[in-house]
Amino acid sequence: MITTAKRLNTVEEYYFSSKLREVRQLAAEGKPIINMGIGSPDLQPSQAVVDAVVVAMQDENAHQYQSYQGLPELRQGMADFYTNNYQVALNPVTEILPLMGSKEGIMHISLAFLNEGDHVLIPNPGYPTYTSVTNLVGAVPVFYDLKEDTNWEPDFEALERLDLAKVKIMWIGYPHMPTGARGSLELFKKLVAFAKKHHILLVNDNPYSFVLNDNPMSLLQVAGAKDVALELNSLSKTFNMAGWRVGMLLGNAACIDAVLKVKSNMDSGMFYGIQKGATEALKSDKTWFDSMNEIYKRRRVLTEQLAEKLGCKVYKEGVGLFVWAKLPEGITSSEDFIDSILYEKSIFITPGTIFGSNGEGFIRFALCVKEEKVQEAIARF
Numbered sequence: 001m002i003t004t005a006k007r008l009n010t011v012e013e014y015y016f017s018s019k020l021r022e023v024r025q026l027a028a029e030g031k032p033i034i035n036m037g038i039g040s041p042d043l044q045p046s047q048a049v050v051d052a053v054v055v056a057m058q059d060e061n062a063h064q065y066q067s068y069q070g071l072p073e074l075r076q077g078m079a080d081f082y083t084n085n086y087q088v089a090l091n092p093v094t095e096i097l098p099l100m101g102s103k104e105g106i107m108h109i110s111l112a113f114l115n116e117g118d119h120v121l122i123p124n125p126g127y128p129t130y131t132s133v134t135n136l137v138g139a140v141p142v143f144y145d146l147k148e149d150t151n152w153e154p155d156f157e158a159l160e161r162l163d164l165a166k167v168k169i170m171w172i173g174y175p176h177m178p179t180g181a182r183g184s185l186e187l188f189k190k191l192v193a194f195a196k197k198h199h200i201l202l203v204n205d206n207p208y209s210f211v212l213n214d215n216p217m218s219l220l221q222v223a224g225a226k227d228v229a230l231e232l233n234s235l236s237k238t239f240n241m242a243g244w245r246v247g248m249l250l251g252n253a254a255c256i257d258a259v260l261k262v263k264s265n266m267d268s269g270m271f272y273g274i275q276k277g278a279t280e281a282l283k284s285d286k287t288w289f290d291s292m293n294e295i296y297k298r299r300r301v302l303t304e305q306l307a308e309k310l311g312c313k314v315y316k317e318g319v320g321l322f323v324w325a326k327l328p329e330g331i332t333s334s335e336d337f338i339d340s341i342l343y344e345k346s347i348f349i350t351p352g353t354i355f356g357s358n359g360e361g362f363i364r365f366a367l368c369v370k371e372e373k374v375q376e377a378i379a380r381f
């Protein structure tokens with residue numbers, strides 16, 4: 001047996017990778033599974049997006065390696081998307097880097113900036129990939145608390161009390177996953193000031209700002225944010241293109257350049273047709289967001305009913321693709337709670353604990369399930 005690298009001891013297989021195997025097995029055994037776990041949109045991209053890919057397949061250079069920085073029209077489309085939707089001006093040549101999903105960006109940013117032993121501020125609860133990637137590159141996760149009573153926003157006094165000398169990167173994400181907390185421009189201003197004071201690279205992970213949210217915000221709206229900040233954005237949820245793997249990194253030009261240095265050594269450009277489809281998607285206007293949100297709104301009402309039927313208390317202020325709910329009084333283990341529902345009712349819900357210790361006592365429902373299925377789930381109780 002060839003021994004694996006020591007870094008593999010620092011991570012587990014991604015929760016969904018192993019849990020969904022179990023869920024698929026239950027479905028294969030004939031269980032009528034309703035999967036409310038992962039946030040993978042079941043709705044279709046617009047027809048214009050699909051047509052753009054089909055047409056692109058006939059282009060002469062469609063099957064060649066593509067530029068490491070993406071097609072100029074894709075980068076321009078990303079710049080226009082930021083101008084039109086967030087009122088943020090970005091230089092498409094120096095301040096934007098297309099990615100194959102924002103998840104890979106987390107690894108590229110970490111490889112570009114972290115040495116072994118560097119510290120990384122990570123929200124608890126938060127997206128698990130920040131922690132696993134930090135571990136994989138030999139850096140040290142330092143968790144900062146997000147709590148219900150502070151509306152899932154960081155406590156700056158507590159942050160200042162930490163030993164920040166070795167902190168190189170701080171991950172944030174508003175609208176926040178898993179809770180759905182919106183954040184605010186005021187919060188972003190404070191975070192930029194904090195990052196500047198302590199010479200920390202601040203990265204906002206922003207894939208959910210158009211889902212059930214009437215005020216999409218970008219960290220880059222803060223004056224001077226580009227001095228210390230990057231933002232990840234994604235077409236996965238906004239345009240129902242999770243499987244396409246298209247995201248983007250935006251902000252500080254020197255940092256983008258450093259990330260390109262890593263990324264250009266790892267892949268050889270994004271498939272041409274996908275870039276053409278993505279360019280088309282980015283042109284979508286308010287009617288697209290409104291039509292998606294009409295559907296998500298109805299699903300959210302039903303999902304809240306389901307959560308309440310389970311005795312949970314819904315975080316009503318939440319936006320984005322999930323419903324975050326607190327377990328009934330007296331129930332202490334989110335994982336036991338979701339397992340009993342999975343085995344007894346064939347409904348899969350995500351336990352809050354996979355997002356960190358502060359997720360204990362909470363569960364997360366994805367809004368990627370058709371209304372009839374949510375109604376069926378309600379009827380099972």
Ligand SMILES: Cc1ncc(COP(=O)(O)O)c(C=O)c1O
Nearest residue numbers: 101102103127177205234236247
């Ligand atoms: C907070 C957060 N960041 C990043 C991602 C990854 O998105 P992408 O599909 O762009 O890689 C997800 C996906 O679920 C997410 O929830």
